[in-house]
Amino acid sequence: MFQSVRKNPKSTEVPVVLTAEGITVAFGGFVAVKGMNLKLYEHDLHFLIGPNGAGKTTMLDVICGKTKPVSGAVKLADGTELTRLKEHQIVRKGVGRKFQAPSIFGGLTVQENLTLAAETRRSPLQALGIQRYGKISSAMERITRQIGLQDRVHTRAGALSHGEKQWLEIGMLLLQEPRVLLLDEPAAGMTDEETHKTGRLLQEIARERSVVVVEHDMEFVREYAAKVTVMHEGKLLKEGTMAEVQEDPRVAEVYLGKRRDDHAVAETN
Ligand SMILES: Nc1ncnc2c1ncn2[C@@H]1O[C@H](COP(=O)(O)OP(=O)(O)O)[C@@H](O)[C@H]1O
Numbered sequence: 339m340f341q342s343v344r345k346n347p348k349s350t351e352v353p354v355v356l357t358a359e360g361i362t363v364a365f366g367g368f369v370a371v372k373g374m375n376l377k378l379y380e381h382d383l384h385f386l387i388g389p390n391g392a393g394k395t396t397m398l399d400v401i402c403g404k405t406k407p408v409s410g411a412v413k414l415a416d417g418t419e420l421t422r423l424k425e426h427q428i429v430r431k432g433v434g435r436k437f438q439a440p441s442i443f444g445g446l447t448v449q450e451n452l453t454l455a456a457e458t459r460r461s462p463l464q465a466l467g468i469q470r471y472g473k474i475s476s477a478m479e480r481i482t483r484q485i486g487l488q489d490r491v492h493t494r495a496g497a498l499s500h501g502e503k504q505w506l507e508i509g510m511l512l513l514q515e516p517r518v519l520l521l522d523e524p525a526a527g528m529t530d531e532e533t534h535k536t537g538r539l540l541q542e543i544a545r546e547r548s549v550v551v552v553e554h555d556m557e558f559v560r561e562y563a564a565k566v567t568v569m570h571e572g573k574l575l576k577e578g579t580m581a582e583v584q585e586d587p588r589v590a591e592v593y594l595g596k597r598r599d600d601h602a603v604a605e606t607n
């Protein structure tokens with residue numbers, strides 16, 4: 339066993355958390371994703387990149403159950419097949435999704451938003467347990483600090499900056515204790531400073547969970563990605579470290595060739 343660990347550390351040492359295999363998605367007659375595969379390991383900070391329309395968001399939609407594929411499977415390590423489940427069941431299985439539009443309550447404070455998120459995680463049985471309640475408040479404290487909003491707990495969420503709102507939402511997702519976190523362009527619209535804070539936050543989160551990030555900003559990917567999957571026209575084009583991906587001439591061709599369009603639509607999708 340030790341020998342095989344040395345030979346192939348990636349496949350034997352780090353457990354696989356989620357496997358998407360042969361995912362095909364059609365919208366009417368248009369096939370947006372074509373036999374796509376994606377494997378997610380424990381502690382991954384895995385970036386999904388590619389030109390606009392490549393099918394990145396659709397892949398996240400399939401994993402979280404928002405979109406059902408015409409074929410293919412998404413399996414957790416315990417064998418659970420997610421494409422058969424409803425969205426809320428997939429959340430309970432430990433897969434959390436952050437959409438581009440924030441879903442925080444602007445009229446409530448940071449703390450109230452976090453409390454609501456923590457409450458929805460609790461089952462009725464857990465809700466009766468004082469011990470569990472203690473655990474929740476310590477998790478809330480830790481997560482509030484992690485997202486950098488410890489001095490903003492009594493601020494109305496609606497009054498937060500754009501970046502702070504995104505972090506609050508990430509905090510709300512963390513309170514659901516997901517094993518897998520899916521984020522669609524989390525740094526979109528952020529200042530440089532906010533973008534770096536977000537990158538560091540994602541690195542920290544990946545120490546405990548697996549994180550998938552759909553991203554447009556190549557600088558951001560270069561700096562923070564542990565692993566990169568490039569999609570093009572619904573298919574996997576290349577997978578590897580950022581250096582490996584950048585070396586592939588096909589990536590430069592499809593990605594950089596369409597980069598200008600990407601920027602034009604980045605605001606709208
Ligand atoms: N609900 C939908 N109905 C029809 N076409 C869609 C729908 N969602 C996405 N598409 C199309 O599928 C393709 C992939 O979209 P998407 O996954 O959003 O790409 P990306 O996130 O990589 O930019 C695009 O051509 C898009 O127009």
Ligand SMILES: [Mg+2]
Pocket residue numbers: 394395396552607
């Ligand atoms: Mg998208």
